[in-house]
Amino acid sequence: MRLVKIAIANINTTVGAVDTNTTRAVELARAMSVAGVSVGCFQEQVIGGYPPEDLVQWRTFVSAQWDSLEHFAEQTSELGTVFVLGVTVALSAHRYNCAAVVHRGRVLGVVPKEKLPTYNVFYEMRTFTRGTPFHTDTLPGGVPFGDLLFRFDFGVLGVEVCEDGWSPDGPLRRRCYSGAELMVNVSASPYRLGAQSTRREMLCTRSGDNQCVIAYANAVGAQDGLIFDGGGFVCQNGRIVLEGDRFRQGWDAVTVDLDRTSRLRAENTTWREDALDFERAGRRVQMIDAPEAGPERGGLSFPVPPGASFFLPAPQSAPPPSPRAVYCEELMDALSLGVGDYFEKNRFQCIGIALSGGRDSLLALLIVRRYIERRFGRERADAQCEALVRAFYMPTRYSSDTTRSGAETICRELNVPFRILPIEDAFERELEACRAMLRDGESVTPITEQNIQARLRGERMWNWANSAGGLFLQTGNMSEKAVGYTTIGGDLEGGISVISNLPKTVVMYLLEYLLESTQLEGVRIVLSHPAGPELAADQEGEKELMPFPVLDACFAMHAGEKMAGEEIVFALGCMFPQLSESYRRTCVERFLRMFSQSIYKWVQAPLGLHVGNLDLDRERALQIPVVTSGEWRTRT
DSSP states (O other), rough: OEEEEEEEEBBBBHHHHHHHHHHHHHHHHHHHHHTOOOOOEEOOTTTOOSOOGGGGHHHHHHHHHHHHOOOOOOHHTTTTOEEEEEEEEETTEEEEEEEEETTTTTTEEEOOOOOOOOOOTTTTHHOOOOOOTTTTEETTOOOOESSSEHHHHHHHEEEEGGGGGTTTSSSSHHHHHOOOEEEEEEEEOOOOOTHHHHHHHHHHHHHHTTSEEEEEOOOOOEEEEEEEEEEEEETTTTEEEEEOOOOSSSEEEEEEHHHHHHHHHOHHHHHHHHHHHHTTTTOOOEEOOOOSOOOOOOOOOOOOGGGGGGSSSOOOOOOOOOHHHHHHHHHHHHHHHHHHHHHHTTTOOEEEEEEOHHHHHHHHOOOOOOOOHHHHHHHHHHHHHHHHHEEEEEOOOTTTTTHHHHHHHHHHHHHOOOEEEOHHHHHHHHHHHHHHHTTTTTOOHHHHHHHHHHHHHHHHHHHHHHHHOOOOOOOHHHHHHHHTSSSSTTTOSSSSSSSTOOOOHHHHOOOOHHHHHHOOHHHHHHSSSSSOOOSTTTHHHHHSSSHHHHHHHHHIIIIIIOOOOOHHHHHHHHHHHTSSSHHHHHHHHHHHHHHHHHHHHHSOOOOOOOOOOOOOOTTTTTOSSOOOOOOOOOOO
């Protein structure tokens, strides 16, 4: 047997914090060594943080990472464990996103990323140069660079970076045909709904196709609007043997027998034939021989199957949670991590929210509470909520008793300081000031009256944030943002948008789940009242727009699926057969008009948390010109 203990680590990094990030990596590396880990896997860009974006254009930013990598090597020189870390390196005019292999105080080699994503939230090709197959070079100081493999006494190690593993024709194939048995993928894969199952399936496929062990280590934490859920996998020849915990900093480990991988390769005639064809082509990936023996492996135990049976399924200690609970809990954990890291890494003093008694601001507050419970523990959550969070209710003549009661009740239940600050007098003054600015024959429009209220609240929240060093949370949802049902300078304002990439239907789904799981009376009160901004008498969002399920469907099909109006009308008929064709057409025409007219609004919104494949952060996912005509939409 060739027993190898593999650890996957998750570190909550900050871009540019090269010393802090490296110190955390050293701490985990030492803990791994004590536990007898053979190969310790860290995430993509663990030293410099991810995504570095244009910071890699600064020579000092890149050179600081190499200094920190050498410091890591020095600090782990007495350890036998082999470590793989993500780092940026410079060579000539190029910057490379790399995986470095470190062993016994030396950087044995550096392997660049080949597949540079430039889609959705990624812009790597803008700043990085891709690695090329079979190319090798030498970094200053004599460190090997390029398409490399590493031979240790326990077996042959290959490394790759994130997107390299997502392509079936990536470097994994030729490196395995050249001898790699264990492939380490250092990754910084942002969280999105459904991503975990996709990763699991992809890694099993790659591991099975290439008859190898894959260790996948992912980043954890939030950077700007991106959330990284951490975790990771170890997969041996198509079978998951370790799935790491997500949404927390730390490491997990498992022992595998590399002789099993060799045996399965020998048994698989298809793999052998494909490997033979590759060898006949006459090119092999360069092999680096480790100058010293790897870690002592005599104390490792055989990887016993779950339940100590090779034939029976693993016993379950508890029934699995419902898909609904998994969906909601995962989404709440992701959003709370995003808010908390933005708050802490930007060194704000407290968190402020304009609590209207409506659904959106309620969910934002519950996300903040989740962050505090995860950060400080439930037993300390009440005290920390009182210390860190401020909620402000700013009513006018249109505010209802129900929304006030909902806001007061939830703050009492969560121990959040709550203040009522009416804006009615200020509203009257602003109306008069606006009238004084108009010419004869002009009058304050109803929409202006609504916007004045929203802007007064936004101005007050900014004044509070400036004075208290507070993070002012913007609480609008994606559906209303998409059609401009929001106010520039008002409810569109804030330091970060908490739920701006959640459709309204998801907001309501989460709140209904949270009501069932927490039994909070404040949630019940808010859900008992029709959803609406309360900026005019008897105002309801669905009456002014359209039913939210229809609105969200229009948004998903137009912005996500890139469907034309007639296609959306047809698809809505399949989704909502109870709606007449004329009504569906009215909804689609209204949506398309409002969407195109609102682009100038949502490009001015604060940074939002990215949790899906589609959002309205212009520099992250959906990039549409602000100045555009809708003439093209008349074509079929």
